[in-house]
Amino acid sequence: MTEPPASFPMPGPEPHVPVDGKLRRGRRRSASVGFVIVTLVIDALGFGLVVPIVPLLVEQLSGSTVSNASLWVGVSLAGFAILQFVCAPILGGLSDRFGRRPVLLISLAGVGINYGLLAWAPSLAWLILGRCIAGATAANASTASAYIADITPPEKRAARFGLVGASFGLGFVIGPALGGLLGTFGLRVPFMVAGVLAMLNVLYGLYVLPESLPPRLRRPFDWKRANPLGSLKVLAGNATLGRLAISWGCTWFAMGALQASFVLANYLRFGWDTRQNGLALALAGLGSAVVQGLLVRKIMPVLGEWRAALTGSALTVVAYLMIALAPVPWVMLAGIVLQAMGAFTNPAVQGMVSASVAADRQGETQGALSSMQGLTAIVSPLVAGTVFAAFTGPGAWLFLPGAPFIVSALAYCVSLWAIAGVRVPKALAPAKAVLAP
Numbered sequence: 244m245t246e247p248p249a250s251f252p253m254p255g256p257e258p259h260v261p262v263d264g265k266l267r268r269g270r271r272r273s274a275s276v277g278f279v280i281v282t283l284v285i286d287a288l289g290f291g292l293v294v295p296i297v298p299l300l301v302e303q304l305s306g307s308t309v310s311n312a313s314l315w316v317g318v319s320l321a322g323f324a325i326l327q328f329v330c331a332p333i334l335g336g337l338s339d340r341f342g343r344r345p346v347l348l349i350s351l352a353g354v355g356i357n358y359g360l361l362a363w364a365p366s367l368a369w370l371i372l373g374r375c376i377a378g379a380t381a382a383n384a385s386t387a388s389a390y391i392a393d394i395t396p397p398e399k400r401a402a403r404f405g406l407v408g409a410s411f412g413l414g415f416v417i418g419p420a421l422g423g424l425l426g427t428f429g430l431r432v433p434f435m436v437a438g439v440l441a442m443l444n445v446l447y448g449l450y451v452l453p454e455s456l457p458p459r460l461r462r463p464f465d466w467k468r469a470n471p472l473g474s475l476k477v478l479a480g481n482a483t484l485g486r487l488a489i490s491w492g493c494t495w496f497a498m499g500a501l502q503a504s505f506v507l508a509n510y511l512r513f514g515w516d517t518r519q520n521g522l523a524l525a526l527a528g529l530g531s532a533v534v535q536g537l538l539v540r541k542i543m544p545v546l547g548e549w550r551a552a553l554t555g556s557a558l559t560v561v562a563y564l565m566i567a568l569a570p571v572p573w574v575m576l577a578g579i580v581l582q583a584m585g586a587f588t589n590p591a592v593q594g595m596v597s598a599s600v601a602a603d604r605q606g607e608t609q610g611a612l613s614s615m616q617g618l619t620a621i622v623s624p625l626v627a628g629t630v631f632a633a634f635t636g637p638g639a640w641l642f643l644p645g646a647p648f649i650v651s652a653l654a655y656c657v658s659l660w661a662i663a664g665v666r667v668p669k670a671l672a673p674a675k676a677v678l679a680p
Contacts, residue, residue, distance in 0.1 A: 288417060298316045301367065301370065303430065304366060313504060314632050316628055319370065327379070332470065343455050360373045415532075483595075487595055490552065490662050500627040503623070503627035558582075562582035563651040569645065626647075630647045
């Protein structure tokens with residue numbers, strides 16, 4: 244996504260437009276923002292809806308054991324991540340060429356059609372194909388963010404982008420809980436509900452969504468700018484950025500175990516159904532949202548970003564070990580709460596990244612972090628699924644459904660090592676504290 248410069252002429256009524264015309268345009272713009280926010284909520288909600296469902300549906304369609312099913316869950320998650328990683332810059336580039344409105348509406352319609360495909364999928368191959376298509380259509384977040392930038396004055400963009408982050412958080416909290424509850428009525432029901440929501444939003448968008456990018460400001464599509472790997476070059480050749488990127492990648496790598504193995508692990512060791520797993524995942528999302536939304540602003544001034552990142556990583560190592568080795572459900576739930584308490588690691592790392600680069604490199608550096616996150620989302624579920632199968636299959640030398648979470652704990656240990664070697668920018672050191680290693 245390329246954000247317009249500060250001098251970007253914001254679309255708005257001309258001085259001669261009557262007062263009632265201004266009011267109508269203001270209402271239409273508010274409705275447009277609402278549509279974009281709902282679109283992002285549906286993206287996150289749809290992903291959250293299916294997290295408690297896909298592992299059990301894969302087991303059902305594959306007709307294999309739970310341990311073998313975990314491998315296919317990893318494949319489906321990796322397929323989703325690959326297509327999202329590749330298609331996000333492509334959709335952003337297409338929206339720069341043809342406008343935001345058609346790209347948003349077509350991609351959202353694709354989301355709805357895809358959920359219908361997943362609800363019907365008669366075989367594992369169709370399910371995996373559907374998850375890949377879901378990844379491609381869910382890549383519309385870059386276009387949605389560009390739309391927000393188009394219609395929002397520079398001084399209000401931060402607040403609007405805060406709504407974007409809140410919409411994702413809301414979807415990830417509600418999605419797993421709702422998906423788990425709907426899954427008790429049938430493993431296909433959550434897909435049907437997600438598809439209906441997406442198509443209703445398309446109809447709403449056809450009525451309220453105007454185009455935000457004037458033809459004079461559009462640019463030709465360029466495959467070079469649509470290369471998601473190109474931005475990773477930003478992180479090369481800088482020791483500080485390199486270490487922070489390692490930490491960032493490790494934290495997202497650890498999340499792959501939650502997506503690929505959490506449901507199946509709890510099914511094997513606790514006998515949990517979709518409802519119980521969905522509520523547990525919702526607890527994880529809610530805890531993370533509370534910490535990042537409310538506590539980060541209080542923690543950072545006291546600890547500073549460097550110490551906060553170390554503390555959060557250390558807490559999360561313990562949390563993943565608790566989730567991995569939990570003999571009873573309450574220990575695992577306590578691990579989820581502790582993991583949420585360590586959720587200030589990523590904001591702290593982002594703060595150090597931001598302080599380590601010049602103002603004119605902020606966008607490309609944050610984009611490089613997004614590319615790193617996308618790559619780990621491809622690899623981590625495959626690793627988690629393989630480890631789960633190795634420790635739950637018939638030939639396992641040790642039966643340990645929580646083994647993927649030990650790998651996650653090790654990833655956070657690497658994050659600790661990477662952060663410990665970072666030279667802390669002076670602007671990030673709290674008063675009366677010497678934090679440099």
